Amino acid sequence: MPHDSLDHDHAHSVLPSDPALRVKALETLLVQKGLIDPKTLDAIIDTYENKIGPQNGARLVAKAWSDPDFMAKLMSDATATALELGFYGRQGEHLVAVQNTEAVHNLVVCTLCSCYPWPLLGIPPSWYKSDAYRSRAVREPRKVLAEFGVQLNEDKEVRVWDSTAEIRYLVIPQRPLGTEGWSEDALASIVSRDSMIGTALVEVPQ
Amino acid sequence: MTSSPPDPVFEQPWHAQLFALTVSLNEQGYFSWPEWAEKFGATLKIHGVARSLNGGEDYFLAWLDALEGFLSGRGLAQTDEMRVLKEAWTEAYLSTPHGSPVSID
Numbered sequence: 001m002p003h004d005s006l007d008h009d010h011a012h013s014v015l016p017s018d019p020a021l022r023v024k025a026l027e028t029l030l031v032q033k034g035l036i037d038p039k040t041l042d043a044i045i046d047t048y049e050n051k052i053g054p055q056n057g058a059r060l061v062a063k064a065w066s067d068p069d070f071m072a073k074l075m076s077d078a079t080a081t082a083l084e085l086g087f088y089g090r091q092g093e094h095l096v097a098v099q100n101t102e103a104v105h106n107l108v109v110c111t112l113c114s115c116y117p118w119p120l121l122g123i124p125p126s127w128y129k130s131d132a133y134r135s136r137a138v139r140e141p142r143k144v145l146a147e148f149g150v151q152l153n154e155d156k157e158v159r160v161w162d163s164t165a166e167i168r169y170l171v172i173p174q175r176p177l178g179t180e181g182w183s184e185d186a187l188a189s190i191v192s193r194d195s196m197i198g199t200a201l202v203e204v205p206q
Numbered sequence: 207m208t209s210s211p212p213d214p215v216f217e218q219p220w221h222a223q224l225f226a227l228t229v230s231l232n233e234q235g236y237f238s239w240p241e242w243a244e245k246f247g248a249t250l251k252i253h254g255v256a257r258s259l260n261g262g263e264d265y266f267l268a269w270l271d272a273l274e275g276f277l278s279g280r281g282l283a284q285t286d287e288m289r290v291l292k293e294a295w296t297e298a299y300l301s302t303p304h305g306s307p308v309s310i311d
Contacts (some may be wrong), residue, residue, distance in 0.1 A: 013304050019220055019266070019267055019270055020218070021292050022270055022292055023227070023270065024295045025295055026279065028291050035282065036227060037230075039232055044229050045225075048225070049215045052224070069247060092235075102236070113247040123215050126217075126262045127261060129261030130261030131258040164239060175277070
């Protein structure tokens, strides 16, 4: 049906897209059956849109950079250590931290679907969910990294970690030079989402 | 494939609703997340045969197909029930004056 954008006097409501109608139907059905509560859905959406995101992971990284004991704990038991900062639950139950060093760069992917440490990074970006990233990150990680602007020395080892529904990986990026004496807040402010997936390095803003 | 400015968390309201529906059902114990991930991963693979998925709208279309099939397979939501309600919502939108709240009985 042609839709005249100049016509503001619609006779009826604008029909949502086909998938939007399918989701409405599914939600209505599940509410009718008593399997879900619309208020719970609103709370889940609010959490992921407004409360959880890469700022959580950045705080964890900044603390690890600032406190060697915390870093050691994080590397030996990331799940329990993240819990100390209040980051737990949904898709973060089995967290493993992998640390970038002078010798090793880590990169995280989910080849199955889009497994990701939600409590620390929020909802994954589209590119993380794309077929291209999911297949190429394993096959040609250096090329993928170069496309993200990450150029690594030839002698640096690249390790690719395939997240699953059971294990979620978080990259602990290298702390950049020139940040000695910075507060944890200042450090957290330069830790990007992509650096904790492994598709970026942390740099001091010019 | 380059790093870009932050995307909105959910591009479309229905992406958010679908995500929340799935998380809510999982948290109430209707299925485990690994069970869901296996079904979703298999659906993504099927959708990705014809063309490479970009991780946006097509990703959530695969999610929707997967969840409908998954719930139907487990007897939690039958295909014909979903179809009838979709028709009811469609009719409600087409018969409700623009600006008025849309609802079904």
